Amino acid sequence: DAGVTQSPTHLIKTRGQHVTLRCSPISGHKSVSWYQQVLGQGPQFIFQYYEKEERGRGNFPDRFSARQFPNYSSELNVNALLLGDSALYLCASSLGQGGYSPLHFGNGTRLTVT
């Protein structure tokens, strides 16, 4: 079975630009979450979507936004990129919207902002 797939795998952008990252969840999973992982740190929660609605938002500025599509895939958008946005962006899917469902992660998109 295919796991969580993310695209692109690597991306280089310039400060001030905009970026869109994409994620396809495991078949049958209706919840998608986004995490940011800076080198040497654990992942930090950005968003969770379930059935196309936002169910949770982490402590990130409004430059970060996301959406979920009817096929449960998702996009993460980041505007006005800063050097500090350089990180591994991870997408995770789960069966349910609430607790008790383990998250299954993709291999991430490595974003470098120069």
Place this chain on the structure above:
Amino acid sequence: EDQVTQSPEALRLQEGESSSLNCSYTVSGLRGLFWYRQDPGKGPEFLFTLYSAGEEKEKERLKATLTKKESFLHITAPKPEDSATYLCAVQAMSQAGTALIFGKGTTLSVSS
């Protein structure tokens, strides 16, 4: 404030040398504690979920345990392929949905 602290930051073992990784947590209410393994350049791979104090889970050479304040990941007779970063995360009552709070991880290196 909900937080997760993992120790040690790094651990070097010889093949066959058993040890434990620690995850201490402070949360308003625990819904679940998760262990993940992360290899370089990859996303975290789910290992275990623990829900209540006293619970234990095992998988091959790994065993996870949970108390009211911490969790341990015991590694018995490790092999070089067990080398990875092990991440601990909690799901707190204060967090919406499935949001996890991660520790910084313990990087394990096993040499033959």
